[in-house]
Amino acid sequence: MHAQIVLFDGFDPLDVIAPYEVLHAGGTASGGLVSVELVSAEGPREVVSGAGALVLRATAALDPARAGLVLVPGAAGRTGAPGEAPDHDAGAGQRQQDASIPVLLGRTLTTELPVLLKAAMDDPEVIVGAVCGGSLVLAMAGLLKGRHATTHHLGLDMLDATGVHAVRARVVDDGDLVTGAGVTSGLDLALHLLEREVGPQIAHAVEELFAHERRGTVWRHQGPAPAAF
Known part of the structure; x- marks a missing residue:
C-alpha cells in the first residue's frame, strides 16, 4: 500500500506526522508492504503549517x-x-498563523485539491482517509454526501450540514473512506489501516513500538442499531 499524505497551507502538523510515522514504521515492520510520502496539489514545495513557523516539504504532487x-x-x-476574511497583506507564514481553522480549510477549495480528491474518491482501488478537519475538506468539496464519517467534535454539525452521516466516534470505517476525529486520532486511524490492509501482527508491532494502545471501537455501519439507553 502506497500512502500519500496531503499537505496544504495551514495544515495541522500532528494530523500529518502521527499517521506518517505509523505508516512508515508499518512499512519497515512488513518488509516494504507500506510506503508513504508527503504530497501537495501543487507538487514539490515547502508548505507552511498552521502551527507557528513549522514547515514540511511535499516531495511530489498528489497523484491518485x-x-x-x-x-x-x-x-x-x-x-x-x-x-x-483572511489578511492578504500579511506574509504567507503569518497568514497561516493568524487565520481561523474554517478559513484555512476553505482555502483548499480554491486549489486543485478538490479535483484530485474526487479522482481518488471515484477510484475503488484507492482508500481515502481524513483526520480531524480533513473530513471537512472532503465534505465542503461535496465528496461525502450520504457517507458515514467523523471529524473533531466541534465540526460534526458542519458535516451534518453537508449531507454527511456524522458519527461521534474516534475512527469511522466506511469501506474506502476512513476518518478520524480529533488530532491524536491519526495514530488510531493509521494503526487501524495497518491492521486492515497489512495484518494485525504488523499493527500490533507498531503499536508496541510507539507504546500507544488504540482507543475506542472502530465504528462501522454494520449490525443492529442500538436501542436508547
Whole structure:
C-alpha cells in the first residue's frame, strides 16, 4: 500500500506526522508492504503549517493513480467563523498563523485539491482517509454526501450540514473512506489501516513500538442499531 499524505497551507502538523510515522514504521515492520510520502496539489514545495513557523516539504504532487491511500489532514489555527476574511497583506507564514481553522480549510477549495480528491474518491482501488478537519475538506468539496464519517467534535454539525452521516466516534470505517476525529486520532486511524490492509501482527508491532494502545471501537455501519439507553 502506497500512502500519500496531503499537505496544504495551514495544515495541522500532528494530523500529518502521527499517521506518517505509523505508516512508515508499518512499512519497515512488513518488509516494504507500506510506503508513504508527503504530497501537495501543487507538487514539490515547502508548505507552511498552521502551527507557528513549522514547515514540511511535499516531495511530489498528489497523484491518485499512484496511491493506495490518500490521507487528508485538518488545519491548525484559531477557532473562528467560516466567513472570516483572511489578511492578504500579511506574509504567507503569518497568514497561516493568524487565520481561523474554517478559513484555512476553505482555502483548499480554491486549489486543485478538490479535483484530485474526487479522482481518488471515484477510484475503488484507492482508500481515502481524513483526520480531524480533513473530513471537512472532503465534505465542503461535496465528496461525502450520504457517507458515514467523523471529524473533531466541534465540526460534526458542519458535516451534518453537508449531507454527511456524522458519527461521534474516534475512527469511522466506511469501506474506502476512513476518518478520524480529533488530532491524536491519526495514530488510531493509521494503526487501524495497518491492521486492515497489512495484518494485525504488523499493527500490533507498531503499536508496541510507539507504546500507544488504540482507543475506542472502530465504528462501522454494520449490525443492529442500538436501542436508547
